[in-house]
Amino acid sequence: MTAAKSQSRIAIVGAGFSGMAAAIRLLQAGQENIVIYEKADDVGGTWHHNRYPGLCCDTPAKAYVYSFEPTANWSSLYPKRDEIHDYCRFVAEKYGLIPRIRFGQEICRAEYDGSGHWQLETRQGLKDTADVVIMATGVLHHPYYPDITGMDTFAGATVHTACWDDDLDLSGKRVGVIGTGATAVQLVPAIVDQVGTLTVFQRSAQWISPSGNKNTPQERRDMLRRNPELMFDEYHRVMEKIETLVEGLRTMEDQFYRDLRDACQAHLETITDPELRRKMTPGYDPGCKRLIFADKFYPAIQKENADVVIDAIQQIEPAGIRTADGALHELDVLILATGYRMHDYMRPMGITGADGLALDHVWEKGAFAHRGMTVPGFPNMFMLVGPNSPLTNYPVIAVAEIQMEYLMQLIQPVLDGRYASVCATPAATEKFNKDLVEATANTVWTTGCDSYYINDAGIPNVWPWSIDEFKASMQAPELSEYLYERPAGLSAEVTVQKQLQTGTTGLRERG
Numbered sequence: 001m002t003a004a005k006s007q008s009r010i011a012i013v014g015a016g017f018s019g020m021a022a023a024i025r026l027l028q029a030g031q032e033n034i035v036i037y038e039k040a041d042d043v044g045g046t047w048h049h050n051r052y053p054g055l056c057c058d059t060p061a062k063a064y065v066y067s068f069e070p071t072a073n074w075s076s077l078y079p080k081r082d083e084i085h086d087y088c089r090f091v092a093e094k095y096g097l098i099p100r101i102r103f104g105q106e107i108c109r110a111e112y113d114g115s116g117h118w119q120l121e122t123r124q125g126l127k128d129t130a131d132v133v134i135m136a137t138g139v140l141h142h143p144y145y146p147d148i149t150g151m152d153t154f155a156g157a158t159v160h161t162a163c164w165d166d167d168l169d170l171s172g173k174r175v176g177v178i179g180t181g182a183t184a185v186q187l188v189p190a191i192v193d194q195v196g197t198l199t200v201f202q203r204s205a206q207w208i209s210p211s212g213n214k215n216t217p218q219e220r221r222d223m224l225r226r227n228p229e230l231m232f233d234e235y236h237r238v239m240e241k242i243e244t245l246v247e248g249l250r251t252m253e254d255q256f257y258r259d260l261r262d263a264c265q266a267h268l269e270t271i272t273d274p275e276l277r278r279k280m281t282p283g284y285d286p287g288c289k290r291l292i293f294a295d296k297f298y299p300a301i302q303k304e305n306a307d308v309v310i311d312a313i314q315q316i317e318p319a320g321i322r323t324a325d326g327a328l329h330e331l332d333v334l335i336l337a338t339g340y341r342m343h344d345y346m347r348p349m350g351i352t353g354a355d356g357l358a359l360d361h362v363w364e365k366g367a368f369a370h371r372g373m374t375v376p377g378f379p380n381m382f383m384l385v386g387p388n389s390p391l392t393n394y395p396v397i398a399v400a401e402i403q404m405e406y407l408m409q410l411i412q413p414v415l416d417g418r419y420a421s422v423c424a425t426p427a428a429t430e431k432f433n434k435d436l437v438e439a440t441a442n443t444v445w446t447t448g449c450d451s452y453y454i455n456d457a458g459i460p461n462v463w464p465w466s467i468d469e470f471k472a473s474m475q476a477p478e479l480s481e482y483l484y485e486r487p488a489g490l491s492a493e494v495t496v497q498k499q500l501q502t503g504t505t506g507l508r509e510r511g
């Protein structure tokens with residue numbers, strides 16, 4: 001590596017789990033000139049912003065860590081938000097990330113200048129020039145506010161779970177919760193005993209597997225602390241189990257899947273009232289939506305003061321929610337557990353690539369990327385956990401780590417000065433996305449449910465192959481898929497436009 005290029009400036013956007021993974025890996029490789037832009041005033045991303053009652057990890061926490069930094073601190077199999085946030089802080093401090101983070105700085109504009117540099121600007125007015133930009137913005141940061149008539153007319157308090165108001169007093173109140181995803185399933189048991197009445201408005205029922213959560217005794221934690229190799233063993237053992245789960249759900253084929261389905265069904269049958277059980281029975285196969293692991297939701301909705309309404313929401317009125325059957329459900333507080341705009345990724349950031357190409361334009365019909373990380377026409381810009389990365393029940397931390405190993409190899413020729421820029425070729429991106437669309441055809445995500453896995457064009461926005469195939473594909477970049485300099489005379493706009501017209505990028509198939 002030449003002395004000059006070891007000074008390549010690398011900007012990482014986001015100090016959540018994936019941005020921290022990127023920074024740590026770059027520092028390990030001797031890249032010191034890195035900066036992390038973070039819109040919040042702390043690390044942790046979604047684990048910083050989310051603080052609704054009941055929030056905990058719904059992935060076994062032994063595997064919800066960096067592979068190189070397991071911890072003995074988890075108080076249970078699925079620890080609460082504060083423990084996970086503390087872990088983020090601990091890692092950020094241990095690996096020297098804090099001084100490199102520009103807190104309270106939200107990148108709002110990123111423009112490629114055509115010669116291997118990105119001009120960056122934050123909403124707060126900071127400017128920077130970077131050789132490489134890594135977008136580590138995650139998918140759980142734009143709360144989704146449903147477009148329901150009369151939303152603004154509600155006379156009580158309205159709160160989205162992603163923007164929880166710590167001062168909100170629910171004691172004795174008539175509380176409505178819209179949504180029954182992973183968030184609502186954690187929230188409802190946490191508040192049901194505090195509120196006066198709790199009405200859950202459910203559009204679709206969810207499959208919920210028992211989680212088997214239990215506390216980890218202090219003696220066990222002390223023992224693990226004394227034997228770090230056991231923590232690593234546990235990490236790998238739990239990751240293997242998660243991979244079996246993800247694979248079982250994806251293919252719906254083996255005995256594992258049948259057993260899981262039986263476990264979800266048996267769990268559902270713990271609802272004693274047949275009418276409530278009927279309401280809570282999904283009309284699709286487990287795994288079509290992200291499978292939820294939770295023990296306390298079914299007991300909570302069977303409490304005296306709880307009710308589940310499945311009539312469609314017609315409108316919101318000052319006094320509450322009116323459903324399609326004409327009933328008015330009077331409420332003091334309305335909680336939106338309606339999830340996120342997952343497919344926005346780093347937007348609304350204004351991103352302009354080569355020759356003035358706007359990312360908004362390229363993604364008009366849906367976000368796509370080459371191998372989840374790069375978009376033709378946007379040299380030296382990479383995403384972690386971007387479109388079609390493995391999401392489902394596989395920990396995003398592992399995804400980011402695996403992608404980072406690949407990325408390090410991809411950008412090395414740029415970092416050591418042999419090339420000004422690297423970008424996926426349109427042809428490789430087209431082939432990858434075409435194969436992807438074909439591979440999603442017979443997977444669990446297309447078996448008859450609507451979920452956030454499905455993008456605007458109706459195509460599952462997930463990794464459709466096995467996790468083993470994901471890891472294999474991330475072993476080393478196939479260099480023929482990348483352009484280490486822009487082809488002379490052919491603008492990125494023309495290239496992408498051509499693909500849009502011929503329908504050969506996967507964009508047409510998506511749109």
Ligand code: NAP
Pocket residue numbers: 056057058059140146147148178179180181182183184186201202203204290313337338339340450451452
């Ligand atoms: P979600 O899974 O997208 O669920 C949103 C819920 O809101 C769904 O039940 C949806 O109904 C409902 N909804 C949306 N718009 C509606 C409308 N107009 N009328 C009625 N209902 C409406 O969101 P989430 O529960 O926040 O979970 C999102 C993801 O966050 C999870 O899948 C998971 O990846 C992550 N998460 C992780 C943890 C963790 O511990 N690690 C915890 C919580 C969340 P439909 O099902 O009919 O669309």
